[in-house]
Amino acid sequence: MNLKCVCVTITGVLALIPSIFLFIFLFAFQGAKPDTPCAGQWGPVTYYQRGNLTSSQENTFDAVVTGTVLNGKNPGIDVSVLKDGGVVLFHDKSMARMTGIDKDIKDVTTEEALSTPILQVIDGYQYSSTNSIPEIEPVIHAICNADETIGINFDTKAEGAVDAGVSALKTSNCTDTSDNTIWASPYPGVVKLLKKRLKDAGLDNRIAMYMPSGEYSFLGLKFFLKTRLLQAAFAPGSSIIELHKTVHDAEPELIQSWVDDGWCIGIWGITPDEMSAYTADVYILDEAPVFPNFVESGLGKDGEPKKTVYEDNSLLAYHILIGAAVFLLIASSVLFFVAVKIRKYAKRTPESENEDDSAERIKEDEDQDNNDLDYKEDRV
Numbered sequence: 001m002n003l004k005c006v007c008v009t010i011t012g013v014l015a016l017i018p019s020i021f022l023f024i025f026l027f028a029f030q031g032a033k034p035d036t037p038c039a040g041q042w043g044p045v046t047y048y049q050r051g052n053l054t055s056s057q058e059n060t061f062d063a064v065v066t067g068t069v070l071n072g073k074n075p076g077i078d079v080s081v082l083k084d085g086g087v088v089l090f091h092d093k094s095m096a097r098m099t100g101i102d103k104d105i106k107d108v109t110t111e112e113a114l115s116t117p118i119l120q121v122i123d124g125y126q127y128s129s130t131n132s133i134p135e136i137e138p139v140i141h142a143i144c145n146a147d148e149t150i151g152i153n154f155d156t157k158a159e160g161a162v163d164a165g166v167s168a169l170k171t172s173n174c175t176d177t178s179d180n181t182i183w184a185s186p187y188p189g190v191v192k193l194l195k196k197r198l199k200d201a202g203l204d205n206r207i208a209m210y211m212p213s214g215e216y217s218f219l220g221l222k223f224f225l226k227t228r229l230l231q232a233a234f235a236p237g238s239s240i241i242e243l244h245k246t247v248h249d250a251e252p253e254l255i256q257s258w259v260d261d262g263w264c265i266g267i268w269g270i271t272p273d274e275m276s277a278y279t280a281d282v283y284i285l286d287e288a289p290v291f292p293n294f295v296e297s298g299l300g301k302d303g304e305p306k307k308t309v310y311e312d313n314s315l316l317a318y319h320i321l322i323g324a325a326v327f328l329l330i331a332s333s334v335l336f337f338v339a340v341k342i343r344k345y346a347k348r349t350p351e352s353e354n355e356d357d358s359a360e361r362i363k364e365d366e367d368q369d370n371n372d373l374d375y376k377e378d379r380v
Contacts, residue, residue, distance in 0.1 A: 002346035005339050012335030019328035022321055025229070031261060032232035034239035035195070038206065038264035043281035045180050047076035047153040049268065049299060050091060053288035057098070057118045058299065059089040060131040065142045068287075069150055074180065075143065076153035076284055079136055081160035086110030087136045091157075092302045098122065099133075106158070110135070123300040124293035136161075137168045144172035151180030153284065155210075159193050166197045169205075177205060182282070184208040184242060184266075186215070188235035195237030208240035208266055208282065213247060213310045220312030221247065225254050227318070240282055242266030246310040248278055269298065269308060 051063030052071070059078055068075040078091040083106060095101040095108070099116050108116075118131040143150055152174070154165050169177065183194050183205055194207050209231055213221045224230050225247075231238050241263055248255060248267055259265060266282030275283055286298050294305045 002342055005342040005346060008335050008339040008342060012332045012339060015328045015335060016332035019325050019332060022325035022328070026227055026318065026321055026325065029228045029232035030226070032228040033261055034231075034263045035237050036204075036206065036239045037262050038239040038281065039259045039262050042179070042206070042264060044283060045074065045151055045182070045281070046275070046283040046285060047074045047151065048287050049076045049153075049284050050078060051075050053286075053299070057122055057127055057131045058288075059091055059134075060118065061134045061139060061142070062131060064089070064134075064139060065146065069143050069146050072147075074151035074153065076155060077136075077139070078155045079157060079161045079165050080105050081158045081164075082110050082113055083107055084109045085160060086113065087161045087164035088113055088133050089136060089139060090133055091155075091299075094302050097300060097302065123291035123305070125289050125291050136164055137171075140165075140168040140172050140174075144174040148173040148175065149180070150174065151177070151182075153282075154181070154183045156183060156185045156190050156194065157187075159187075159190050162190065162193050162197050166194075166201050166203065170201045170203065177203070182206050182208055182240065184210055184240075186210050186212060188230055191235035191237050206240055206264070207238045208242050208264075209235055209238040210242035210266065210268065211247075213244060213308070213312055216312060219317045220314055221310070222251070222254070222313045222315055223318050225251065225258075226315060228258075240264040240266050242268060242282060242284065244308055244310065245269040245274070245278065246308055248280075250310055250313055271298075 048068050050058035051060065052067030052073070053063060055067035056062035064075045064077055077089050079087060080090040081087055086109070088105075088110075090098070090105050090113075092098060093104055093106075095103050095105055095116070098118050100119055101116060105113070113133045114135070116133065118133060120127050120130050140152070143152060152169070154169075156162060156165060165183075169181070174181065183198070184207070185191055185194065186209065191207055191209055198205055198207075211221055211224065211230070215221070216224060231241065241258055243255070243266070245267055246269070255265060264281035266284060267278050267280045268284035270278065270283065270285060272285050272287060275285070288299055291300060294300065295307045
């Protein structure tokens with residue numbers, strides 16, 4: 001084959017492959033269904049995030065068991081893994097806000113974590129006493145000993161925390177938890193591992209993937225709400241999508257499309273008084289004091305206090321990628337057309353070109369002879 005034809009064909013293939021990939025990437029999962037049927041078949045269930053913070057510091061035994069479970073409410077707990085594989089209830093990546101120690105929770109051992117007291121003043125709010133970081137197993141067993149029908153929301157921060165959390169639930173008195181206990185994480189790897197470990201343990205709890213705004217670089221949260229890539233391609237196994245109230249306020253139609261396809265919907269960032277303003281299957285409530293150092297009431301987190309804002313709400317990146325896919329498809333079509341033309345002309349071999357030249361010379365000679373004959377006749 002002609003070298004030029006080969007080069008053009010290869011270039012066409014190189015344009016076609018990313019075009020196909022982009023079309024699949026953008027459109028193939030937009031109608032993705034949940035791992036198990038959910039919408040209209042389950043819930044609503046209410047969880048109190050990190051326990052009852054009006055009574056004690058977040059994620060402590062007192063806040064989760066005494067302040068929440070013993071008052072007949074379902075707790076939501078944050079499950080983090082330590083340097084030596086120990087698993088504790090802790091929300092932040094850094095220990096600074098809760099303990100004053102400037103170290104990441106993943107970099108401390110179990111002994112260090114359990115011996116480090118939680119501060120008496122958190123986010124500017126004064127508690128009556130200090131407290132301690134609890135390990136997961138005794139907390140789960142205490143919850144289920146108090147009420148075996150209670151629901152728990154396991155907000156799992158790392159893959160290393162999955163096995164301990166599943167084991168704690170499996171060995172507790174909460175023998176039938178599928179209707180009110182869920183697992184949640186924003187990380188695709190954790191969601192996939194949860195699906196496997198729960199199945200291995202014979203548990204059928206639903207899994208939620210929560211999607212914080214501002215976490216998705218230039219693509220934006222709305223891009224992933226539109227394409228459903230995280231749930232369908234990178235983290236299969238979830239049945240619930242959880243979003244902050246600011247997203248619920250801004251995207252009712254987009255969220256409804258998930259409901260129409262069978263997904264359960266969760267909402268966080270609301271207080272008990274705000275529940276009636278929203279329709280959801282999972283309510284994750286902030287029962288907390290008004291922290292003086294925060295710009296709005298709610299729960300604290302790493303870094304400087306700031307209001308949660310849904311800013312990555314543009315589909316610009318989505319439309320740019322569609323445009324790129326169309327351009328590459330057209331470019332590949334043009335290149336294939338050019339390759340066909342080159343191949344067609346390349347079929348004209350040197351022998352055929354020589355034959356054409358000979359025929360042309362013969363015709364020229366015949367024309368010249370005819371002209372000479374005409375000239376002679378004119379002379380006669």
